Amino acid sequence: MHGPETVAAPARAVRRRGTAASSLALRTLLGALSPRGPRARLSILIFHRVLPSPDPLAPYEPDVERFDRIVGWLADWFTVLPLGEAVERLKTGSLPARAACITFDDGYADNYTCALPVLLRHGLPATFFIATGFLDGGRMWNDELIEAVRATPHERLDLERLGLGILPTSTDAEKRAALARIIPALKHLPRDERKDAVAAVVERCGATTDTALMMTSAQVRALRAAGMEIGAHTVTHPILVKCDETAARNEIAQSREHLEALLGERVGLFAYPNGKLGGDYAPSHARLVADLGFDAAVTTNPGASRAGDDIFQLRRFTPWDREAWRFGVRLALNLLPARNR
Numbered sequence: 001m002h003g004p005e006t007v008a009a010p011a012r013a014v015r016r017r018g019t020a021a022s023s024l025a026l027r028t029l030l031g032a033l034s035p036r037g038p039r040a041r042l043s044i045l046i047f048h049r050v051l052p053s054p055d056p057l058a059p060y061e062p063d064v065e066r067f068d069r070i071v072g073w074l075a076d077w078f079t080v081l082p083l084g085e086a087v088e089r090l091k092t093g094s095l096p097a098r099a100a101c102i103t104f105d106d107g108y109a110d111n112y113t114c115a116l117p118v119l120l121r122h123g124l125p126a127t128f129f130i131a132t133g134f135l136d137g138g139r140m141w142n143d144e145l146i147e148a149v150r151a152t153p154h155e156r157l158d159l160e161r162l163g164l165g166i167l168p169t170s171t172d173a174e175k176r177a178a179l180a181r182i183i184p185a186l187k188h189l190p191r192d193e194r195k196d197a198v199a200a201v202v203e204r205c206g207a208t209t210d211t212a213l214m215m216t217s218a219q220v221r222a223l224r225a226a227g228m229e230i231g232a233h234t235v236t237h238p239i240l241v242k243c244d245e246t247a248a249r250n251e252i253a254q255s256r257e258h259l260e261a262l263l264g265e266r267v268g269l270f271a272y273p274n275g276k277l278g279g280d281y282a283p284s285h286a287r288l289v290a291d292l293g294f295d296a297a298v299t300t301n302p303g304a305s306r307a308g309d310d311i312f313q314l315r316r317f318t319p320w321d322r323e324a325w326r327f328g329v330r331l332a333l334n335l336l337p338a339r340n341r
Helices: 004-033 064-077 083-092 109-122 141-151 172-187 191-205 217-225 245-263 283-291 324-333
Strands: 041-047 099-106 127-130 156-159 165-168 229-232 269-271 296-298
Touching: 004 064, 004 324, 041 083, 064 099, 064 109, 064 324, 083 099, 083 229, 083 269, 083 296, 099 109, 109 217, 127 217, 127 269, 141 172, 141 191, 156 191, 165 172, 172 191, 217 229, 217 245, 229 245, 245 283
Parallel strands: 041 099, 099 127, 127 229, 229 269, 269 296
Antiparallel strands: 156 165
C-alpha cells in the first residue's frame, strides 16, 4: 500500500521532467527566432518596481517572490547581458543566441532593497535608469496621487473640477479604478498644469504622506558597486514632446551630468520617459540623444531590436503573464518579424 509520500515523490519527479522538457522546447524556439550572430534579435525587458509584498493598488508591479520567478525563467531561457555590452554586440553582429537584457526605469528604492538581491542570487546583470531629480527624498507625481488615494478616508472623491466626475474610493478595487482614471488624464498635461492638478487631487483626498519611495545617492552608488549599470532618465521625467528643444536638452544632459558626478565615471545609456514614439518622444529626441554623445537609448515601443535598427530607439517589452509557459511564449511572439517592423 502506498502512503502519501511514496505517491507524491514520483508526481514531483514527473512535474520536474515536464518543466525541464518545456524549458528545453522554449529555449529551442527562442533560439530559432533569435539565433546568434548577424540575425540575432535583442530582447530587452523593462521593470519599474519590485515590491516587498503584493500591492492591491499596483497589481501590475511584481513583488519579490514573483520577480524571483521571472528572473529564474530569464536565466533558464536566455543569455542575459549587460545592456552596454549587448548594444556593442548588436552593432557588430556578435550577439549570442537568445540574447536579452533586464532594465529598470525611474530609480525606486526597492530596485536596491528588493530587486538587487534577487539579481545577485541568480547572477544576472541589469541596467537602472535614474530620474535624478527625485533622488534623496523626491517623489514622482504619479506616486503622489497613488499614496494620497491610498490614504484617503473619503468614500468618494469629487473631481468634477478636473472633468473626472465623482469617483468612489471606499475599497481597494475602487481606489485602483479611480487611479486608472486620474493618472492617464493628467499624464500628458503641461508640467505646471499637471502639478496644479495633482495638488488639487491630493487636497481632495484629505491625506498627505511622506513615504520615501526613491533611491538615495548612496544606493545608486551601491548598485554600481554591485556590478549593475546606471543610465540617465532625465531630471524630472517630463514628456519630452511637451518640452521645447532647450528644456529637453537640459533634462537629458543634466541627468547624465548628475550621475557622472555621483559615480565618477561616464554614463552612456539613456531611457526616454514613458518612452512611446509620438506620444512621449519624437525622432528629433533620438537625434538629440545621439548628438549629446550617448551610446544608445531605450524606448517602451514593443518588439526586439536587430542589427541595423536605430540604437537610439531600442525596443523593450515585458509580458504580464504569471504562468511560465505563457510568459515565455509571449516573449517568443515578441521576436516575430511582424512585431518589429
